[in-house]
Amino acid sequence: MSIQIRSIWNAFRQSPHAPKWLTWAAINVSIAAYFGFGLVAPASISKTAWLPGETTHGHYQIEMDCNACHDPGRSADGPSGSDVMQDACIRCHGEQLDLAKDTHPAKKFRDPTNAERLAVLDAQNCLSCHQEHVPEQTLTMGLTMPADYCWHCHQEVADSRPSHRDMAYDSCATAGCHNYHDNRALYEKYLDDHHGQPDHLKLASLPLRSTAASLSGVFRPDRPLGIDEADHPPAETVDQRVLDDWATTAHALAGVNCTHCHGGNNDSQWSETVAMESCQRCHAGQVASFQTGKHGMRLAVGLPAMTPDQARLPMHAGRAHAKLDCNACHPGHRFDTQFAAAEACLRCHADDHSLAYRDSSHATLWQDELSGSGAVGSGVSCATCHLPRIEGETGIWVNHDQNASLRPNETMARQVCTHCHGLEYSLSALADPRSITSCFGDAPTERIKSVQMARAWFEQRRAKRETLLQTP
């Protein structure tokens, strides 16, 4: 055997084409190694070669971690080729759908009489409507099926809602009237309750944050600390400016000392940097929600922090490599929430909507609040709309998932806009691309009809009930 191999090798060496064959073999081995390494490598750019197609805007941040969606080992039911991705969807989006009072949850279709409908459109599988890596068929909100999908189940809607007669089935969810999942701001009673509101409400103000009440963990605000009480280890040199900044913050006011965040006490080593997990000890809700948005979702799956150079929206070049962690928006030792609310965003974001903000009436109100000429809660910063103040079990807290109110954007109408605007105006503005681009500097050109339609429907019902009551 070895003699045969040696003779083949000798013949190969004497061949005039040997160098070409060697080159060919080396190239092939290199290609195989490149793709092979991509298969087994940890989440990194090495996996780019295995992407089957462009990932949607909601998932591309974590596309290098194939296992975030494809790892069967993460399924509680064990490996299963058919439901692995469904499990991955629910892991990240299940709670959001619960909060949104999902109007089409999978359980709604467990009634066996839906069997025929499910055969046409499997509404129990997220992937029926939201496939990945198929950019050529992906619409807004990651929808990958024709926009007239409502027709399959609601083709007789005009029988019970005559006002819907002759409406196009691809307009149900694209005209500010309905969503498949989140209809909290769009269902008939909410619309009717907010009928007749002026565009600008007289009492326009945001709810105030319950900062202390929304803290998590065992820490609770203690007595205020003075600059002389900073407990950093004596061996650590701390810049006076850092101490001055800290002393002006709510942290010092609440008794949060250096070692609470940097360690260096009996339990831990001193660290110059502060990990997100340290913030999470007291701000669990904020950190958890940060990790479900585009800013923090890479951290949630163990990837390095998102940086603006990876964004698909236009960003300022100077901030290309800024790491998006807690400190990105709450920098230094001031943790200035007013800075975080607008200037921090505008340092990076350079799309038309963001660039238009400074000239908007919202920005004017924000400046008035900052200068003290406007009441607290009357200003509108970026955070006002994109990091909404949510009523939770322990009071008002700030949702740090800046995408939560955009899935879809009508969510923002109920959570944010209606603090200051009428519902019809809010929905109309959110459905108007021109208005969005100008950061709502331009009033909506068309009015959403759903509020009027809901009022007419309830009036018909009231009239019919009156008639029934008067009938002997």
Place this chain on the structure above:
Amino acid sequence: MMKLNRNQQLAAAALTVCALLPLAALPGCTSSEASSTPSGGITPQQFADGVHAVMMADRTVYATHVVTNLKKQDAPVKAFEYWEDTENSIPLPAQMFRMGAELVDENPEAGFTYALRSKWPLNEQHQAKTELEQTALDYLSDNPGENFYGEEELGDQKYFVAVYPDRAVAEACWSCHNEHPNRGDDYPEFGKDDVMGGVLVRVPI
């Protein structure tokens, strides 16, 4: 005898015991003719009878001791269709019933589903959805006091279907239904003990 899975057997056994006590003691907004359920052998019919007895007992308690009681006291809290976004509101009896059914739907191991159905549904979700369901509702109308039992196949799965009459036994029930703006032109004027619809229990076999 058709075999039931372990969950179904446990549910039937436990629910049957629980069901008989309240049914014996409490009058309700609706009544049914759930057959007496022996605690021994478990057929799909007995299983359906058992779970139906429990759901009707719960519904009866809610309708009479919560909703009607609030109304009698002229309390500020009222049963209202849009209770989720309205202060001082609680779900209507039919909504409470449907929410229970949805919770069961969330559990793939529950082994059965249930729902309200009517020939005159105020909520279009409650209209008959299969031929067998339509047959069952006609049967309940034509045969007062009897239950309907049958089998049907949906999506390559065979089901045992039991439908029990859903009766109006309290004035609040039929008055609210009779005055409801969603009623169609053919809606009957319901009165005491009329069959307003059916409670459907579906068990895979």
